[in-house]
Amino acid sequence: MTSEHQDNLERLVDRALRAQPALQAPRSLEARVFAEIERRAAQPWWHKSFSSWPIAARLAFLVASVGFAKLGLDVAIWLVSPFETTTSPFDLPPEMSWVQTVIAALAITFRSLPHTWLYGAIVLLAIAYATLFGIGATVYRTVHAAR
Amino acid sequence: VARQPTDYVRGEDFASFMRAYQDMVFTTATRIAGDARQAEDIAQEVFLKAYENFAHLSVSPTAGGWLKAVTRNLTLNHVQRYRRRWRFFSEFRREDQDSDEPEIEFALPDDLVADVNADVSRQLVDEALRSLPEHQRLPLVLYHFEEMPYEDIAQQLGISLAKVKTDIFRARAALAKRLLRSGVTAADTLSAS
Numbered sequence: 212m213t214s215e216h217q218d219n220l221e222r223l224v225d226r227a228l229r230a231q232p233a234l235q236a237p238r239s240l241e242a243r244v245f246a247e248i249e250r251r252a253a254q255p256w257w258h259k260s261f262s263s264w265p266i267a268a269r270l271a272f273l274v275a276s277v278g279f280a281k282l283g284l285d286v287a288i289w290l291v292s293p294f295e296t297t298t299s300p301f302d303l304p305p306e307m308s309w310v311q312t313v314i315a316a317l318a319i320t321f322r323s324l325p326h327t328w329l330y331g332a333i334v335l336l337a338i339a340y341a342t343l344f345g346i347g348a349t350v351y352r353t354v355h356a357a358r
Numbered sequence: 359v360a361r362q363p364t365d366y367v368r369g370e371d372f373a374s375f376m377r378a379y380q381d382m383v384f385t386t387a388t389r390i391a392g393d394a395r396q397a398e399d400i401a402q403e404v405f406l407k408a409y410e411n412f413a414h415l416s417v418s419p420t421a422g423g424w425l426k427a428v429t430r431n432l433t434l435n436h437v438q439r440y441r442r443r444w445r446f447f448s449e450f451r452r453e454d455q456d457s458d459e460p461e462i463e464f465a466l467p468d469d470l471v472a473d474v475n476a477d478v479s480r481q482l483v484d485e486a487l488r489s490l491p492e493h494q495r496l497p498l499v500l501y502h503f504e505e506m507p508y509e510d511i512a513q514q515l516g517i518s519l520a521k522v523k524t525d526i527f528r529a530r531a532a533l534a535k536r537l538l539r540s541g542v543t544a545a546d547t548l549s550a551s
Contacts, residue, residue: 217527224530227537228502231483232476236384237398241376244405251406 290318372412376405379422383429389503390433392488392495400436404429430504434514437496486536494529497522 256264264272383404387397407428408415415421487495497515500506506514512522 220527220530220534224498224533225502227479227483227533231480233381233385234388234394236380236401237394240380240384240398240401240405241373243398243402244376244409245373247402247406248409 286314290321371416372409375408375412375416375421379425380405382422383425386426386429386504387433389499390430390496391437392492392499396436397433400429400433403432438515482537482540486533486540489536490529490532494525494532497526498529498533501526 251259256268261269261272380401383401384397387400387404388394391397391400404425408421408425411424415424418424487499490498497511500511500514501508508519508522508526511526512519515522
């Protein structure tokens with residue numbers, strides 16, 4: 212195809228497309244926007260985005276997040292540490308001793324599981340994920356993409 | 359809850375602001391997304407962002423440009439998120455592997471949609487655009503409606519410059535052929551009635 216033909220084609224298509232008038236927005240758009248503005252304004256602060264939270268709440272959230280991250284790490288290290296270590300990684304008040312009991316029970320159960328079971332569970336999860344993904348792809352291609 | 363006077367004024371101003379720009383925002387979103395329902399959702403999101411920035415936008419001489427840019431970016435994000443999600447399922451062949459079959463030159467008239475009124479012309483163009491495959495329609499729309507250069511389209515869509523040029527060129531040819539065919543049919547129908 213010649214360059215002149217391509218230029219003519221570009222010019223004609225450009226003219227045809229640019230001649231199209233703007234579309235009219237649906238009447239429902241304005242009402243939808245104002246309803247959403249009202250809904251967002253009526254939300255309590257903790258339902259809004261983090262940047263809209265009060266400063267004190269943001270600081271408290273950050274401190275709590277760091278605390279939970281440290282707790283999670285401590286528990287993970289304790290779980291994988293040698294079996295002889297039965298002491299809890301954290302000190303809780305006597306009335307919360309049941310938490311330590313529950314964690315200790317979970318730790319004993321976890322440690323007593325054969326490693327092959329854990330690896331088997333991971334492989335099973337991977338196979339289940341791949342199977343569901345494959346079924347999804349097949350259904351999409353046969354039902355939706357074929358239309 | 360009683361409405362504060364400042365909120366009321368702001369709401370009224372924002373309603374006027376929205377009425378001034380909603381057709382432009384909706385048109386841009388519809389053309390890029392190729393779907394009016396998705397475009398309405400995107401337009402809503404654009405105006406919610408505009409409301410958050412209304413203190414600045416209400417006095418800005420470039421508010422229209424801001425809205426246009428936000429609409430284009432949000433719509434492209436939306437389209438590409440959808441595209442990435444389903445590409446695995448629907449496009450097993452890589453887009454860069456399109457065949458390089460030679461294009462056949464065809465006679466071009468002076469106007470692609472002559473002899474039909476504006477409504478019919480719009481309908482024909484809409485149908486012709488919808489008939490294009492998505493990987494051709496999107497770059498074509500970005501080039502001709504959004505006036506984006508080839509390089510920006512390639513960067514935005516994450517494909518090669520050569521691929522963008524090929525897709526746009528093929529889209530133009532397919533669109534022209536379709537418009538010529540349907541334009542003749544429409545003109546015949548109109549003249550017969």
